[in-house]
Amino acid sequence: MEESWVNSAERIGADLHLELSGPGGRRAALIRALREAVRGGRLAPGTRLPPYRSLAADLGVARNTVADAYAELVAEGWLTARQGSGTRVADRVEPLRHAARRPVEAPPRARGPRHDLRQGSPDTSSFPRAAWLASYRRALQQAPSEVFGPGDPAGRRELREALTEYLARARGVRTEPDRIVICSGFAHALGLLFGGGASGVLRGPLAVEAYGLGFHRELLTAAGVRTVPLPLDEDGARVGLLGRERGVLLTPAHQFPTGGPLHASRRAAVIAWARARGTVVLEDDYDGEFRYDRRPVGALQGLDPERVIHVGSVSKSLSPALRLGWMVLPQRYVGDVLAAKGDREAWASVPDQLGLADFIVSGAYDRHVRRMRQRYRGRRDRLVAALAEHAPRVTVTGVAAGLHAVLRLPPGTERATVEAAVRQGVALDGLAGFRHPEADMEARDGLVVGYATPSEHAYGAALDALCGVLP
Template sequence: MTSSGTNPAGLPGSAAWELLLPAASAPARARGRFLQTALREAIRAGRLAPGTRLPSSRELAQDLGVSRGLVTEAYEQLTAEGYLRSGRGAGTWVGGAVRAAAPRARDLAPRPHGLRVDFVPGSPDLSLFPRAAWATAQREVLAGLPHHDLGYPDPRGLPRLRSALAELLARRRGVVADPERLVIVSGVAQAAALLGSVLHARGVREIGVEDPGSPQHDALYAAAGLRTVPLPLDAEGLAPGPLHASGVRAAVTTPAHQYPTGIACSPGRRARLLDWARSVDGLLLEDDYDGDFRYDRAPVGALQGLDPERVAYTGSVSKSLAPGLRLGWLLVPESLTDAVVERKRTMDLGHPSLDQAVFARFLECGEYDRQLRRCQRAYRERRDALVAALAEHFPHARVSGIAAGLHAIAELPDRYGPESRFLRRAAAAGVALRPLSACTHPAGGTWPATAGPPPGDEPGVRLVLGYAHLPAARIREGVRVMAEATAE
């Protein structure tokens, strides 16, 4: 390298020159690709500025110890892409079209940072994912998967998976499960989008949602062109009077374990909801998001089993295995099957075949049942730990809802309010919480985008506490820290 700041080949500065050196030591077949990549990245990063004249192909080849043809090919390729420009007898120059380095990918996954304890509900314990059993299923599937199963799949899903899943849902959830009406989807969100799109195409413009309920419903159904209508609850579930008065012909419900209140829909209320659907020629969408996890008795069967033609049923492995698998199912009435399947086809041409085959194997060999039992034991113990910790640190607090699922409602005495102050103090101590008010549909018809708007100054505090993703020791620590931070 010369003292004037240019190298023997004429490249300005040592940084750009040194960037090309790995191309010379790369394997012979890869040298051309390495040289093109190095030049491209140097131009993007600004180390080779627009207007910089590059050495001739002969000079650069000599200095790098590579063939001239390799350099000529690299120059021609980057000229065709617009990184370089050249003219007969005028040399090769860095073009002026590239203005900035290529952006680096960011991770926008919703992961909390800087917290001591995160009680926000919605996630299972990802450390319980059965890696060894899943890997075994993958190996067995890859060893025996027919080549044609790697082609475009049936948009409903692989027949093998739909058959195994239908057997599981009938056995565990009391569902009337016809594999021909079962569609494999990438989670409950896609199931809602599919069904919402089909309903919109049939003239439906509104859909009822439970209030309080999932804050995500408004955005999901708005994307399908449907306006959400909040419907209140009572002690038995979705209140039938307001449902009839609303004028909607489709409604979303979580009858096995209402989110977030924890109510289990009574037998009488189930019958009245189905009577409503029949009377208005309507449809109920049953979100069975955690129906397998009941701790005080056997889980109550799905609503769909009482009238398969008035209930569309959906669930997923997001709470039992991992949400990152993006595996779920939608079981639809016969009158909607063809339209839902065609919409699934146009949306993504079907769910990934290999993932479906692995899950099918996981069901067939009994591993999924074992996983559900494992999660059932762990989550029951964690709920017990939460209830005990609340009783110790927040005397007279009340945990409402049935003993089920992955979250619980904690109602604290009035002396801990107002809620806004309680939440500020807990957050300052590093404890993330979701108030029940964040799950309530506000006046004006839009759900909160995050954990909710600043809650009102009502005297009591009602919290939706997620516990499944936390070990018992962390639960006890979190409740203690929350109590210390919010004590007068």
Template sequence: MHDQWATSAGDDLHLDLRGPRLREGLMEALRDAIRTGRLAPGAKLPSSRTLGADLGIARNTVAQAYAGLVAEGWLTARQGAATRVAAHAATATAPAKATPRPTTRHRHVHDLRSGLPDTSTFPRVEWAKATRRALAAAPDDAFGFPSPRGRAELRTELASYLARTRGVRTHPDHIIICSGVTHGLLLLAEVMKHRGTPEIAVESYGLYAHRRRLTAAGIHTPPVPIDADGARTDRLDELPGAGAVLLTPSHQFPTGVALHPDRRMAALDWARRTGGLVLEDDYDGEFRYERGPVGALQGLDPDQVVYLGTSSKALSPGLRLGWLVLPPRLAPAVAKAKGDHDLHCSTVDQLAMAEFLSSGGYDRHIRTMRQYYRRRRDQLVAALAEHCPEAAVTGLSAGLHALVELPSGNESAVVQGSAWQDLAVHGLDRFRHPDVEAERDALVIGYGTPSASAWSGTLAALCRVLP
């Protein structure tokens, strides 16, 4: 109906405005231009005044259309800067009318997958300052081949920080810097295989990537049942081949419960009696809301617990910085296993992280992000209460994800329907151990993942797909 040309960043752009409602027509025309690649990610859009004049429509109509597309995640806008196409917005190579079936390579407009922080919140300025200070103070040997254990500066700062915030008891010599929790698990798996115990028990619901990597490394991973009090560590004796058990005691992933004190003691008792290890994945230990922080299990028995931590949730998974806090007897073997395979983990990033910790920048960032994610969580709960009052939401006291219970038999249909609505979200079944029967239907909502500009649109998309 309204076949028009408009100028965008100095180039002609054909916008086909159809239908009687101009704002909706303009929004769909811009979506189509982005889908088909005529507006590339990062492309600058004209001001609302300019585009309105080019199209012969009111400036306010254009402004409202821009605001709607920002909320949906198609565009980004900052005060005093031009409106641009979002970096992730090119989600299809075919016109919108030919809706393709979503695949694993598809980048969705709306993303509620768990396991990621809002990467737009990375403290760029403070991190750059910490890096400059660290480089200025670094000794010359910092730029040679690094020690497999990691820089002493970072290990020293971590020992102090973890003791203060998580109750971890260790010495810097017993910390190994690695590229993340998965890397740490693989190092431990190699040491265990060498010692003749290639079996690590895992929670019946947990991060499938860890289980998959361990299996690929030749480690058997029998499941430990999960209930409302966390892992059934009282049943570890039923797994006589297990030399270790991998737990998320402070905030079980993905169900969100904290391991009951009796279960914590049962895990330690099992380890002492059998000579086994408890592998404690403290993947989001900094983010606590209503309840007080649940201290690390490692603090109760440093000789039987390996503490695994990472900067991925608090800062960025792109840093590839993680750490193993080891019983003294294990540290030399794990350091050797790491040195035999790689000398990775950027020295510069390790020095910057040490400086970020010592300067208090990390603490300040955590406090800011704790409030940020708490607001996200509260907004999620409020939106579901308004639009889906029947939905039960659990696992809310900590972390960056929540569990939304679904009517029995609905999980698969909701996950599939979400994909068709360009919403990426994981069902609980994705994290189920293959040897365990499905117990309930739910969605695992990663409310930390969307950017600030995409958050409201993502919430709206979630409410549209829930039964």
């Protein structure tokens, strides 16, 4: 069988890129390039070189040019040629110890906290590796070749169809595949919507919840969008205070981070506001699948698909490392969002999109979510029980859903508690870090405890350590 450069490259364990440049024609350039590759260690002693014909085809030079170059290097002692075993790099050649050839030293690993109770991560040790691999394999086996070319910025249709059905069933989202644009998660969605500054799809000022993810506020500020804090109470964001903002960003199913759902009357009110203002609600449905106690709180989008941009991702349900998310858009924004994405998919891996489509359609996603829901519910119950026993001064809230809880603390004790936790090797966040700098509401003392973050075996010790530092 004809041996190709790729096959040879596989055998030598490295893809060899030869650049033919410099004075003296192709033959001289090839001799220089091969000599450099041997001298620099890119071609190790004993490595078999590709046959003349395949290297010639690969480099676009005549076969004789390659044959002459090999002969010259054999004469110089860099290569050896033996009947039946082809041309190889001579054994006695000591490659230069080039800095770039040394095994890359891993940077020293930052020592993590002993007990990680920060919010923001699912239990990474529970990633469904086998089921994901099965989906990925099936998806790649069935994929047409075009999948490996530039991707459609809307995202693969298979995934948009799967999401249309899944989001309707699990979240009450009303849409169709042509209104879904695949993105790499909520942060990316913000960039697509507001990234164009004054000519962006949406413009500020944007109302946001007075407690929310600082990272998202920072993204908006960096995009030139002013954020206006909306105070919260036990019914969620006080949307009655909305005024002349150009839109509002909410976490209606599970206010982030304080925990409650947006009250039904406020859901209706915010839609009415968006209609009257001719604007839109941006719905961050970051952990909508994980509801434990009551009936699922459906997506706000279901109330008015033309007034809500619904954004979700697999960051909580599967892994934030996959960088896969979706935007469910009112019809009038689809064209602008696609224009913001550009001519081809530049963020969300297309094979991964197909893997996720299979994962959803095959039922593996539902099975995984159900399994994790049970596991997280168990962890939440253990947290609540431990607090009741060891920290009676602490009230736990926001536990009906999600992967984190808020521990309300006696006024004035938050900072000292977070510091005490750090001293004991417990990483967690205080509520203060989530507060909008201009928030016009009473500050709340509390801790945000991510109970999904530790692996299953480490959770008990993390809970003990937490209880040890609470007032």
